[in-house]
Amino acid sequence: MAAEHKTKLSKNLLRMKFMQRGLDLETKQQLEEEEKKIISEEHWYLDLPELKEKESFIIEEQSFSFCEDLLYGRMSFRGFNPEVEKLMLQMNSKNKAKEVEDETVELDVSDEEMAKRYETLVGTIGKKFAKKRDRANYEEAENGNIKPNKAKKMFLKPQD
Amino acid sequence: MAEAAAIAAESLAGSKARAARTVLGQVVLPGEELLLPEQEDAEGPGGAGERLLRLNPGARSRVRVVCGPGLRRSGDRLLVTKCGRLRHKELYWVDSQQKRYVPVKGDHVIGIVTAKSGDIFKVDVGGSEPASLSYLAFEGATKRNRPNVQVGDLIYGQFLVANKDMEPEMVCIDSCGRANGMGVIGQDGLLFKVTLGLIRKLLAPDCEIIQEVGKLYPLEIVFGMNGRIWVKAKTIQQTLILANILEACEHMTTDQRKQIFSRLAES
Numbered sequence: 001m002a003a004e005h006k007t008k009l010s011k012n013l014l015r016m017k018f019m020q021r022g023l024d025l026e027t028k029q030q031l032e033e034e035e036k037k038i039i040s041e042e043h044w045y046l047d048l049p050e051l052k053e054k055e056s057f058i059i060e061e062q063s064f065s066f067c068e069d070l071l072y073g074r075m076s077f078r079g080f081n082p083e084v085e086k087l088m089l090q091m092n093s094k095n096k097a098k099e100v101e102d103e104t105v106e107l108d109v110s111d112e113e114m115a116k117r118y119e120t121l122v123g124t125i126g127k128k129f130a131k132k133r134d135r136a137n138y139e140e141a142e143n144g145n146i147k148p149n150k151a152k153k154m155f156l157k158p159q160d
Numbered sequence: 161m162a163e164a165a166a167i168a169a170e171s172l173a174g175s176k177a178r179a180a181r182t183v184l185g186q187v188v189l190p191g192e193e194l195l196l197p198e199q200e201d202a203e204g205p206g207g208a209g210e211r212l213l214r215l216n217p218g219a220r221s222r223v224r225v226v227c228g229p230g231l232r233r234s235g236d237r238l239l240v241t242k243c244g245r246l247r248h249k250e251l252y253w254v255d256s257q258q259k260r261y262v263p264v265k266g267d268h269v270i271g272i273v274t275a276k277s278g279d280i281f282k283v284d285v286g287g288s289e290p291a292s293l294s295y296l297a298f299e300g301a302t303k304r305n306r307p308n309v310q311v312g313d314l315i316y317g318q319f320l321v322a323n324k325d326m327e328p329e330m331v332c333i334d335s336c337g338r339a340n341g342m343g344v345i346g347q348d349g350l351l352f353k354v355t356l357g358l359i360r361k362l363l364a365p366d367c368e369i370i371q372e373v374g375k376l377y378p379l380e381i382v383f384g385m386n387g388r389i390w391v392k393a394k395t396i397q398q399t400l401i402l403a404n405i406l407e408a409c410e411h412m413t414t415d416q417r418k419q420i421f422s423r424l425a426e427s
Binding site: 062087091 | 196223224225226227228229231232233236238247249250251253262264265266267268316340341360363364365370373374375377378379380381382383384385392393394
């Protein structure tokens, strides 16, 4: 038979760990906060008025890089050091926040080059499966089309 | 200069803090206090501040102010610590001149390797202590693949840690792990020392000296913010000419400089 009223559990029992597993996060957090608020006599605290936090709105910055737009420290002129000249363009344009889209376009291979590459692909893959003697045929004809045209060397019967 | 000094002396004697806005471009001396724009209104003439109706007298709309080199925070005001001209561009700072370098985080400097101890190099950067540089702070360096750095080499790197309480640390790598031109500076060339103000002047975006120097002959220059410049050209004579120009251009007028360049271009 169902109980008409729920058995009342004590506060200490409810605060025990196994009773709190079923609770959702919110109630758990509320319980934790309540626990913290209860200051027992053993808990020490400072009996001072609340100090107002001094919010400083002045930030100190010792670096000159924010004061003036300075260029990149390494420089090269008239092609003395090509790597440094490339770096100069890169770093100085970074400062001015220019978009560096031009570089990526150059790196892409054009369609024509791709087609040329694939023309000779047949030859290069064929080379892989050719026997050692046939590989020489491929190397000879690299300038033009690569075709293993040479006939196989057969046994020549000696003429009497 | 005498008038500027007299005005500055008056203000110090009167010990009245001036508004930072009014002092822009003028000479300031250490010990002066500067008011920021908001505080001017409150401390304005008479009871003008009180007459203004404020709903929340305590909470002012606070705009973040950044104070740069030569200025310090003292309470709500700025305290000047170096003598020079006050400038403003996003932040307030004092344009001063000095020869002694104090390490600052993020600065790119030229250092000389003085010692190799265990996993770190000791690099002399012209500050109060030698900076430490770990051998892993180079591009592509691993425990097995050590960088080729010897005692006496020149290093171009930046500071990772630089404050008055700790030994400065430098690295030759940026936050992404790329070198970006940092690392050991190549063979030959000449290293010499100049004032810090000249470095900043030469690295300004519109510096004519660098543009003219670049037209003379092929050369390479590295500027360190610690007052060190390394130059290299094809012959020793060209390198020495370049070094002399850069050292002397601090005290030359524009005309004198143009004369010298035209003479060089002829020869």
